[in-house]
Amino acid sequence: MKQYYMPVKELAKLIWLQNFANKIGGYAAKYSIAAATITDVQNGYAWLAYWMNYRNQYKEYLKKLSAYKDEIFSGSNVASTPPVPPTLAVAPTSVPPGIFTRVMSLVNIIKSNLAYTEADGKDLGIEGNEVAGRGSGQEIQPSISVRLINGGHPEIVWTKGDFDAIDIYVDRGNGSWVFLATDTHPNYTDTATLPANGQTALWQYKAIYKTDDEQEGNFSNPVSTTVVGV
Numbered sequence: 001m002k003q004y005y006m007p008v009k010e011l012a013k014l015i016w017l018q019n020f021a022n023k024i025g026g027y028a029a030k031y032s033i034a035a036a037t038i039t040d041v042q043n044g045y046a047w048l049a050y051w052m053n054y055r056n057q058y059k060e061y062l063k064k065l066s067a068y069k070d071e072i073f074s075g076s077n078v079a080s081t082p083p084v085p086p087t088l089a090v091a092p093t094s095v096p097p098g099i100f101t102r103v104m105s106l107v108n109i110i111k112s113n114l115a116y117t118e119a120d121g122k123d124l125g126i127e128g129n130e131v132a133g134r135g136s137g138q139e140i141q142p143s144i145s146v147r148l149i150n151g152g153h154p155e156i157v158w159t160k161g162d163f164d165a166i167d168i169y170v171d172r173g174n175g176s177w178v179f180l181a182t183d184t185h186p187n188y189t190d191t192a193t194l195p196a197n198g199q200t201a202l203w204q205y206k207a208i209y210k211t212d213d214e215q216e217g218n219f220s221n222p223v224s225t226t227v228v229g230v
Helices: 010-027 035-074 099-112 118-124
Strands: 145-149 153-157 165-171 178-183 200-211 214-216 223-228
Touching: 010 035, 010 099, 010 118, 035 099, 099 118, 145 223, 153 200, 153 223
Parallel strands: none
Antiparallel strands: 145 153, 165 178, 165 200, 200 214, 200 223
């Protein structure tokens, strides 16, 4: 059985895109790929790598800033050097949003070509299946359900798979979705106060996967349950 070719985690996707961008030009003639498309893939990798690198530098800066703040609150008499925020280097050529959407479309065109070979696919990193939930980020969607446990509290049931966590949102019957929690280990129990004794309410839940602290893919279909005050 073939494995899915597109990685899940952001850094792995960037590395995958780097290989694809470096090699796709060599297949332009065989698969009739326009020069503008090749340029878009190559510029897309450079643009994404630029911003991911800056994001990572800034995350490290925020960690140091938080530690420095804590030191100001209750540190020793010997002060550390204040952290310095990262500076942006000269930006490469920008590309429109959705680079992976365009790349995935190009991959489908290549793999549907009569000249396509498994050797080409392995070289480009595209040999495998395009399966919902492991292809482009737009295909990823958790499946959740809800059941009542522990004195009537809802438990959101979900499957972790290759993802780091899940962000859960709730609508407690007022038509407004609000963030509830980030859960890293299935399943999650909603311990919010139940309605008054004998009263009922319809609570709805939806969720989205997270990888490397970033939401990925689409929200799940909403699920609902009626909670009863005791």
